[in-house]
Amino acid sequence: MPELPEVETIARDLAPKLTGRTISRVDVRWQRSIDPRGRAARALVGDTIAGVRRLGKYVTIDLASGRTATVHLRMTGRLIADPLAALPHTRIVVYFADGGSLVLSDVRKFARLRIIDGDPREALELGIDPFDPDLTPARFLGLMRGRTTKIKVFLLDQRRLAGIGNIYASEALFDARIPPTRPAGKLTRAQGAALLRSLRKVLRKAIYHRGSSVDDYVDAEGKPGEFQKKLAVYGRGGLPCRRCRAPIRRVVLAQRGTFFCPVCQR
DNA sequence: ATCAGCACCTGTTGGC
């Protein structure tokens, strides 16, 4: 479900609510929700939350001990602080010494909590953040140089760029007027620069609107985002392009639905 | 390097 804008929204909402709170107990109701590459859930007990931020699509909880707890919500995960009522599909409950809690709920059981000792960026093998000021057009072009993979598929590779998912890959390519099937290494310098601009523009707008709720995404307050109303191509197969009225096409790339305007993107 | 296929899960939707 959530991509960069949704995770950014959740992390910003959670930060003031969780910072400074001490973990007293963790209730794991679906064991596979704990990523076995990290520590066991009990490692969190006694630790205090120092801050909450986003790394790629991970909600990243920094702990006073120096450890990091990362949550990946995958398709349908939700993180809710101090829920007023029991949530359906609750997989993990982190209880605080003050009596409150943080709940991970997830219908499809794909979401994962991982407790990391060292540098989380390294452990998660994340590429550069789209908003990193070091990501210049030249560096962006450099990432794509020589790659024959289709640009849409390239954008989804978290080891290159961290945070782009299926919605915003299609949206940014439409905004930059680049066909999703173009080999990444074949983008011109102008196209590379335009795509980087479009990625940032689309992501920034989506963050402003608190993310896109296409199906069941909700933020840390349980509320949907608003950006789905602004989507230009994602989920609009067969509908007229907002720019030229030609029907939006849907194709499958890397097993993911991909939407584009065959007229605007050539 | 790259890609297709499948696995992980459950719920909703659209076509017949």
Add this chain to the structure above:
DNA sequence: TGCCAACAGGTGCTGA
């Protein structure tokens, strides 16, 4: 109305 295949904001593994 009812059934059932297709599909879903993601990743990770295998094998070609």
